Amino acid sequence: MSELKALEVVGLSKSFGAVKALKNFDLAIEPGCFFGLLGPNGAGKSTFMSIISGFIRHDEGSVTLFGEPLNPDAPEQKKLIGLAPQNIALYKDLTAEANLSLFAKLQGLHGAGLKARVDEALDLAQLQDRRKSLVKEFSGGMKRRLNIAVALLHNPRVLLCDEPTVGVDPQSRNAIFDTLLKLKDQGMTVLYSTHYMEEAERLCDRIGIIDHGEILREGDLDTLLQELPDIDRISTRNGGFSAQTLADFGRFGELLKHNGSVHLKPSDSFRLSEFYRWVEGENMDARDFIIERPSLENLFLQLTGRDLRE
Numbered sequence: 001m002s003e004l005k006a007l008e009v010v011g012l013s014k015s016f017g018a019v020k021a022l023k024n025f026d027l028a029i030e031p032g033c034f035f036g037l038l039g040p041n042g043a044g045k046s047t048f049m050s051i052i053s054g055f056i057r058h059d060e061g062s063v064t065l066f067g068e069p070l071n072p073d074a075p076e077q078k079k080l081i082g083l084a085p086q087n088i089a090l091y092k093d094l095t096a097e098a099n100l101s102l103f104a105k106l107q108g109l110h111g112a113g114l115k116a117r118v119d120e121a122l123d124l125a126q127l128q129d130r131r132k133s134l135v136k137e138f139s140g141g142m143k144r145r146l147n148i149a150v151a152l153l154h155n156p157r158v159l160l161c162d163e164p165t166v167g168v169d170p171q172s173r174n175a176i177f178d179t180l181l182k183l184k185d186q187g188m189t190v191l192y193s194t195h196y197m198e199e200a201e202r203l204c205d206r207i208g209i210i211d212h213g214e215i216l217r218e219g220d221l222d223t224l225l226q227e228l229p230d231i232d233r234i235s236t237r238n239g240g241f242s243a244q245t246l247a248d249f250g251r252f253g254e255l256l257k258h259n260g261s262v263h264l265k266p267s268d269s270f271r272l273s274e275f276y277r278w279v280e281g282e283n284m285d286a287r288d289f290i291i292e293r294p295s296l297e298n299l300f301l302q303l304t305g306r307d308l309r310e
Contacts, residue, residue: 004067006031006158006189007052012061014047014213021047022213025061029191029206031157034184036204037193038296040308044213045193046086049162052191053083065158079107082156084148086163092136096127096146099135100153107154121149126175141172148179158189165199177203197297197308209300216303221296228294228302231272234264235290245282252278 005028012025021044029035037045050056052063054072063070071077090099100118109117122128125145135143144164151159161180165173180203184190194200200207201221208218217224233256241249246262249255252275253266272291279286300308 003031005029005064006033006066007191008064010062012048012051012058012063014051014056014058020213022051022058025213025215027208027215027218029189031066031189032184032187034180034190034192034203034205036200036207037191037210038195038197038200038207038300038308039193039210040195040306043195043210045210046162047213049083049085049160049191049193053081053160054078079154080157081160082151082154082158083160084144084151084162084164086166088143088147090135090143090146090150093134095132095134096122096125096138097131099146100150103150104153109153117153121153124152124179125149139169139172141168141175144168145172145175145179148176152183156188158191159183161190161192163193163195165194165196195308197295197300200296207296209296209303211300211304217299224296224299225294228298230293231266231270232292232294232298234266234275235292236262237288237290245284248278248282 007027007029009025009027012022012027013020014022025044025048037048039045047056051058052065052070054070057072065077065080068077091102094102097118100121101114104114104117119128122131125142125148127142127146127149130138130142135146138146144167148159148161148164151161159180164176168176177199180190180192192199192203204221206218206220207224209216209224217227234252236249241262246255249262249264252270253264256263256265276286279289297308
């Protein structure tokens with residue numbers, strides 16, 4: 001018998017007045033998977049997170065959590081989910097330790113068990129030395145790390161992270177990545193929403209590309225990129241090529257000029273081996289060319305006709 005899905009969604013729809021935030025949304029996530037929802041702001045990512053965490057109800061479709069229909073009112077089911085929301089959910093006039101203690105008590109923890117979990121959470125957020133500091137004194141990255149630590153106090157099986165790196169510095173961003181990947185290695189299921197293509201590529205086992213409330217494509221990175229050519233474009237580092245050399249370069253595809261640089265969009269019949277033979281035949285250095293591989297952003301542009309960050 002196959003293992004139950006950590007999360008399975010079939011035909012999920014949600015409207016806010018005339019705006020349809022989710023449209024016939026289907027998704028299945030295996031236990032222990034790091035799943036990324038990749039899409040621009042307003043694509044429906046936060047609406048989906050809010051439905052799974054029980055803050056709003058869906059209009060149509062079904063949601064199951066480890067084989068059981070989702071019931072936002074069931075206390076035992078709530079314990080299976082941890083939510084790190086996009087908007088910081090902390091009390092800014094309390095210390096880091098006081099915030100964690102408060103949320104731990106709300107989860108039913110007390111005594112030595114509560115103290116142990118608070119200490120573990122401070123370690124996780126790398127804030128042991130700031131445990132007595134007020135949250136309002138923290139940087140954006142420190143708040144984000146504490147936000148995630150709060151979501152993990154009750155040892156959930158599924159962690160929902162809604163755009164957890166918005167407005168954070170690079171050091172905190174990497175610390176968040178390290179924490180989440182460690183949790184994944186320990187068997188936790190992570191559902192991660194982002195509009196940063198590089199985050200999805202770096203972190204996720206599987207990725208769902210979402211726009212206008214619909215999943216456009218879903219799969220692992222290699223599978224998704226198979227829809228695109230092996231090479232997206234070739235750019236020149238050296239702007240001093242002769243007109244004849246540029247003309248010869250153009251026989252491999254379509255030449256594009258932008259800000260003084262020359263780029264080549266390879267033709268369907270392009271072969272990298274033939275291109276390198278031409279480079280050698282012209283006594284040029286292969287390092288004069290930058291070969292750019294296709295990305296999730298290229299796929300998103302192909303599917304929607306617009307940039308991922310719009």
